[in-house]
Amino acid sequence: MPNPTAAILIIGDEILTGRTREGNAHHLAGELVKVGIDLRQIRVISDDHATIVAAVRALSAEHDHLFTSGGIGPTHDDITADAVAAAFGQSISVREDARALLAAHYAARGVEFTEARLRMARIPEGAALIDNPVSGAPGFSIGTCHVMAGVPNIFQAMVAGLLPRLAGGAPLLSRTWQLMLAEAAIADDLRALAKAHPAVSLGSYPFVTDGNYGTNLVARSTDPAALEAAYAALQAAFPEGQ
Amino acid sequence: MPNPTAAILIIGDEILTGRTREGNAHHLAGELVKVGIDLRQIRVISDDHATIVAAVRALSAEHDHLFTSGGIGPTHDDITADAVAAAFGQSISVREDARALLAAHYAARGVEFTEARLRMARIPEGAALIDNPVSGAPGFSIGTCHVMAGVPNIFQAMVAGLLPRLAGGAPLLSRTWQLMLAEAAIADDLRALAKAHPAVSLGSYPFVTDGNYGTNLVARSTDPAALEAAYAALQAAFPEGQ
Structure with a gap:
């Protein structure tokens, strides 16, 4: 069975x-590789309602996650939150479970639970909460x-809580062989190797x-034996590497 | 007249x-702000012919650049290069102007001009070359x-050569006011300020x-006077900032 596919949408x-130099997609990309979810696209868009709605709909339709x-x-x-609710045709309002989470978080820290903070308890109908151990306000699925x-x-704390709940596939394994040679000097040999090892993706x-x-x-490759065979062939073809 | 719009497509x-943590989009984003081209989307996709063709067509149709x-x-x-040619229905082959550039670059450095390097002279019909002062092989428009x-x-050298040739608009100017207060503590005041300064985008x-x-x-804002007015209002509303 092929691995599930995914896209990441960065809004900001x-x-x-x-x-700001984006780093969340880079972090999640590395985590998805480990759990066998194939990241197919990263998209960065602006804080605009219609743009978010359109991107959420398109990327959800095309990917498993x-x-x-x-x-x-x-x-x-x-x-x-409002744009995602709109994308899926769900209503959104302050939800009691999210409000209770925030109330407990602020009470434990002696922080006032203001109207502005209550906004973070707005969760679409039917969504499951994603735990936020750092600052209380939950994400949602x-x-x-x-x-x-x-x-x-x-973001990283939410990812750590969420990923174990998702069904993954075979982790994508990789091996790197470094050469102090220009790409062009090895292109022909590499092309032949790529052809000889079709179960392995060879990038330079x-x-x-x-x-x-x-x-x-x-x-x-997701196939450990195929990966090791290709890696051995790389080492043999370019013995000057490390 | 509104500023021209742009998208960045990262292939890899x-x-x-x-x-790899992507950095080219971050670099170009900062340069586009300076020349008044509004970046609307960054997209990262894999090295797959059909995926590149589809993304190039969609993003070209939706943006000025x-x-x-x-x-x-x-x-x-x-x-x-082949996928971009296909996206625009152009043929692609080794072009004499690109071949000459590469030949001169390698001759000056005593580097052999191999078959693999010749591949970098494949340029779509009708494209204009983008100078590569670093390693010779040109980009193209x-x-x-x-x-x-x-x-x-x-990438950075190509951007530096290309951007002055593009017609830009009004540079997007920005001012930052830093507070040691949680976002929630200032949200109400900030919302009122955003309403009072519609020509300025206020982000927190x-x-x-x-x-x-x-x-x-x-x-x-692209309007210097509106920006300074909003910035003065920010300073007045949150005098504890810097």
Whole structure:
């Protein structure tokens, strides 16, 4: 059976204006590889209701899972929860289970539970909550659309709680062989190797260090035996690597 | 006149498998702000012909400019140039102008011009070349689709050469006011400020430092006077900031 597929949707003008370098998609990409969910697309869009609704619908339809990051805080520009509810035709309001979570979190810390904070208890009808051990305000899943915070440590905590609940597949394994040779110098041999090992994806990633050209050859497969065979062939073809 | 819009398409399995943290989109996002081109979407997809063709068509149709990064090197997994040609219904082959550029680059460095390197002279019919001062192999523009390398220093050099040739708009200006207050504590005041300054986009970005909550308030506008008015209002509303 093929692995489940996924997309990540990052919501936030701060990425598109170059103010913030996105890191949540990079973190989740590495976690999805381990649990055997194939990430097919990452998309970054702005904090705009119609744009979020359209992207959530399109990416949910095309993938087994959709993970979103950003826009579920207490301020006027946090519009993700309402947009996701709209995308799935669900109503949204303050839910008692989410309100109770927040109330307990703030009470334990002596923080006032204000009207603005109550906004973070707005959860679409029928959604399952995603635990937020950092700051209390939960994320949520509507079916296979998982809505999480944008603040990196909160996002990572939500991912850690969520992923074990999802059915994964065979983890994508990889081995890297590094050569201090330009990509072009090895392209022909590499093409032949790729043909000889069809169960393995062979990628080549050039780099420059101290003015010298190098290439990382990365073999990837969900089949451990096929991966080791391809890796051994890489080592034999390019014995100068490491 | 509204600013031209843009999307960035990053092509590469190394991002989707979490191996590499993407940085080219972040770099270009910052440059586009300066020249007044509004970045509306960043999309990361895998090295797959049909996926690239579909994304290039969709993003080109929806934006004034499309910038791509990755997949134009000499190896078997470098399929971007052929896919972009297919997306626009253009033929592609080794072009004499690109071949001459590469021949001169390698001759000057005493590097052999191999068959694999010649692959980098494959340029779609009708495309304009984008200069690569780092490693010779050019990028290209088909109309408003600009195809560039994935290696960061080459990508940045191509961007530096390309952007001055594009017609931009009014640069998006921004001012940031930082508060050591949780987002929720300022949400109501901020909502009122956002309403009072409709020509300015007011974003709030929470962070945690040494266990303390803080928020960066970012005002953005292409109108300098409106921006300064909103920034002054932010300072007045939250005098504890800096």
